[in-house]
Amino acid sequence: MFHINDNFTLLAESYLFSEVARRINAYKEAHPEVDIIRMGIGDVTRPLCKAAIEAMHKAVDDQADSSTFHGYGPEQGYAFLREAIVEHDYRARGIDMDADEIFVSDGAKSDTGNIGDILARGNRVAVTDPVYPVYVDTNVMGGRAGMLDTDGCWSNIIYLPVTAENGFVPALPSEVPDMIYLCYPNNPTGTTLTREQLKVWVDYARAHHSLILFDSAYETFIRQDDVPHSIYEIEGAKEVAIEFRSFSKTAGFTGVRCGYTVVPKALKGADSKGEMVSLNHLWNRRQCTKFNGASYISQRAAAAIYTPEGKQQTRETVDYYLRNAEVLRQGLLDAGLEVFGGTNAPYVWIKTPDETTSWEFFDILLDRCHVAGTPGSGFGPSGEGYIRLTAFNTYENTVEAINRIKKVFGTSK
Ligand SMILES: *Cc1c(COP(=O)(O)O)cnc(C)c1O
Numbered sequence: 001m002f003h004i005n006d007n008f009t010l011l012a013e014s015y016l017f018s019e020v021a022r023r024i025n026a027y028k029e030a031h032p033e034v035d036i037i038r039m040g041i042g043d044v045t046r047p048l049c050k051a052a053i054e055a056m057h058k059a060v061d062d063q064a065d066s067s068t069f070h071g072y073g074p075e076q077g078y079a080f081l082r083e084a085i086v087e088h089d090y091r092a093r094g095i096d097m098d099a100d101e102i103f104v105s106d107g108a109k110s111d112t113g114n115i116g117d118i119l120a121r122g123n124r125v126a127v128t129d130p131v132y133p134v135y136v137d138t139n140v141m142g143g144r145a146g147m148l149d150t151d152g153c154w155s156n157i158i159y160l161p162v163t164a165e166n167g168f169v170p171a172l173p174s175e176v177p178d179m180i181y182l183c184y185p186n187n188p189t190g191t192t193l194t195r196e197q198l199k200v201w202v203d204y205a206r207a208h209h210s211l212i213l214f215d216s217a218y219e220t221f222i223r224q225d226d227v228p229h230s231i232y233e234i235e236g237a238k239e240v241a242i243e244f245r246s247f248s249k250t251a252g253f254t255g256v257r258c259g260y261t262v263v264p265k266a267l268k269g270a271d272s273k274g275e276m277v278s279l280n281h282l283w284n285r286r287q288c289t290k291f292n293g294a295s296y297i298s299q300r301a302a303a304a305i306y307t308p309e310g311k312q313q314t315r316e317t318v319d320y321y322l323r324n325a326e327v328l329r330q331g332l333l334d335a336g337l338e339v340f341g342g343t344n345a346p347y348v349w350i351k352t353p354d355e356t357t358s359w360e361f362f363d364i365l366l367d368r369c370h371v372a373g374t375p376g377s378g379f380g381p382s383g384e385g386y387i388r389l390t391a392f393n394t395y396e397n398t399v400e401a402i403n404r405i406k407k408v409f410g411t412s413k
Contacts, residue, residue, distance in 0.1 A: 007141050010148065014133070016378030023363070024372050036366070037401045039328075039389040040374040044252045046320060048301070049313030052251060055304035059297040070296040075288045077104025077260065081299045084306040085260060089245070095232045098265070101280060103287055104302075106294050107259040108217050108246035112181075113138040114290075115213060115242065115261075118282040119179060119269070126158035126177035128170050130188055130379030130386070132215065135181040152381040161382040162189060164351055168340060169197050176208045182231075183215040185222060188379045188388045189349040190325070190341020192227045198234055205240035211269065212241040217259075220250040220318050222344045238264035242279070249346070251305045251314045258298040321346045324391035324398040331402030332389075335409040346391040349376065353409070361387050369404040 020040055028036065062068040076082065082099040090097035105111050113134050125139050136157065139145045146156030153159055158177045160170035168191035170182075182201060185192045193201075205212050214231040222229055231237045246259035253259075263283045268276040294302075304310045329342035338351035350373075352361035358375035365371045365387070376386030391398070 005141070007143050007145075010145070011137055011140050012148070014137075016133075016374070019378075020362070020372065020374060023366065027366055034370045036370045036372055037393065037397050037404075038372050039393060039398075039401055040372050041390050041392040042374075043254050043392065044249060044321075045392050045394070046252055046317045048252050048256070049305065049310060049317065051304040051307055051310035051313055052253075052256075052301040055300045056256075056297050059300035062300075063296070073293045073296055073299070075291055075293050076100070076284065077102065077293065078296070078299050078303075081303045082260075084303050088306045088311075090230065090232070093229060093233065095230060097232070097262070101262055101264050103261045103263060103283060104294050104299060105259050105261060105287075105291070106257040106298075107248060107253075108215060108244040108261075109134055111259065111261040112213065112215055112244050114286070115283075116142040116144070117286050117290075118279060119211070120272075123178035124156065124158060124175070126160055126173055126180045127380075128162045128182065128186070129153075129159040129381060130162070130376055130383030131181070132183055132187050133379065135183075135213070136380075159381070162186075162191070163382050164338065164340065169193065170201075172200070172204055177210055179211050179213060180205065181213045181215070183217070185216075185218040185227070185345035186341070186347075187218065187345075188347055188374070188376065188383065189386075190343075190345035190347030190388075191349070192222070192224070192344045194226045195228045195233060196226075198228055198231060202231065202234040202237045202240060206236050209270075210240065211267075212237075213244070214241050215244045217244065217246045217249055218345050219245065220314070221322060221346060223322065224344055227344055232262070232264070238266040240267065242267065247302050247305065250318075251302070251310075252317060253298070253302070256298050256301055258294050258302045320395065321391045324393065324395055327395070327398050327402055328389055328391060331406060335402075335406045337405075337409060342391070348389050348391075350387050350389065352376075352385050352387060355385075358384055358387055365405070368408045369401070371401045371404060 082102040085102050086097045086099050121143050125144050127135050145154035158173050162168045162170050219229050231241045243262040247253035263280045265280045267279045271277050305314050325342040328348045332339040340349045342348035358377040362375045373387040373389045376383030
């Protein structure tokens with residue numbers, strides 16, 4: 001008889017977004033006349049930029065002629081894209097990087113989820129709380145999480161609370177983790193770490209031989225000078241960190257699929273005999289075995305966003321979302337609510353007023369303002385008492401949502 005991977009049975013069905021949808025639909029059925037503004041959208045909504053579209057059209061035509069046809073490409077990604085990444089995302093910021101430290105993929109979800117393949121099952125994992133659920137769930141699948149406790153925490157995972165009390169800056173843990181997931185600018189809180197604050201973690205990882213898994217999917221939303229775009233801006237980070245990037249939020253590639261992971265050659269980890277082994281070598285081996293590369297068409301589109309036109313066009317789209325985020329942030333403050341994030345990220349994180357729970361406040365916003373958010377408690381125990389709104393709706397709907405919120409909350413204060 002064959003057996004399944006029991007770790008999968010430990011995972012609860014992902015209930016957050018289905019429960020949000022269920023409550024919205026139930027409300028609509030009871031109140032068919034109301035127009036609900038969805039501020040929980042976790043996907044981009046603006047179309048791809050012209051430079052990427054043109055590059056894709058041309059790449060499709062390449063596939064129509066035997067002299068320009070591309071079959072299997074390099075598992076690590078085409079040199080034209082790896083070199084553009086090195087040039088524009090690293091060397092332009094004063095970071096030395098080689099193209100063979102870049103691994104192009106179909107996105108950051110796959111890579112953040114698959115990286116555990118090359119890491120020991122016995123490693124202790126730390127995550128910030130609240131958190132992007134992929135880091136936790138993939139470690140449950142990989143057997144690193146232990147059991148789910150009644151408080152909503154996994155017994156073997158070290159939780160690093162990030163709340164208004166600590167200014168959304170995770171404190172160093174008392175128990176030393178082997179793997180530390182950090183995501184900045186953060187999903188779901190929309191907050192950032194300064195260079196100084198990130199350096200604390202790099203220094204800690206160096207001192208304790210821990211590995212930092214740094215997800216910078218929202219890097220392109222950064223507008224503040226003291227917020228690092230890459231963890232490799234911090235001295236010594238190449239010895240302790242893997243960085244994940246994605247073109248999804250950067251350039252609207254959620255449906256095109258392309259991202260990349262940086263595994264520096266200076267990064268080494270101990271095997272069970274204590275010998276130091278190159279992670280770049282292991283990840284390359286893993287990718288060559290399990291992955292046949294992102295599509296030629298996606299990679300041509302990704303390379304086009306590094307052209308002068310592509311850069312300008314993607315910047316305009318990100319600025320559109322950032323304007324929405326600012327409308328949200330300022331409007332919520334004006335309504336007397338406590339709000340975080342939203343300046344270098346497409347998310348604002350609201351403290352629910354009057355001790356209401358995340359779900360209670362979700363229902364209040366839905367019922368009184370006809371605005372739907374995402375309950376913070378769905379992202380981890382320390383998300384309780386918060387709700388997330390996103391900047392991915394239209395500018396007009398964002399303004400309308402804020403007007404409704406101000407009408408209800410602005411007058412009660
Ligand atoms: C959206 C998102 C990603 C990107 O995932 P892709 O697979 O590249 O689309 C990665 N990490 C976080 C935290 C995200 O929110």
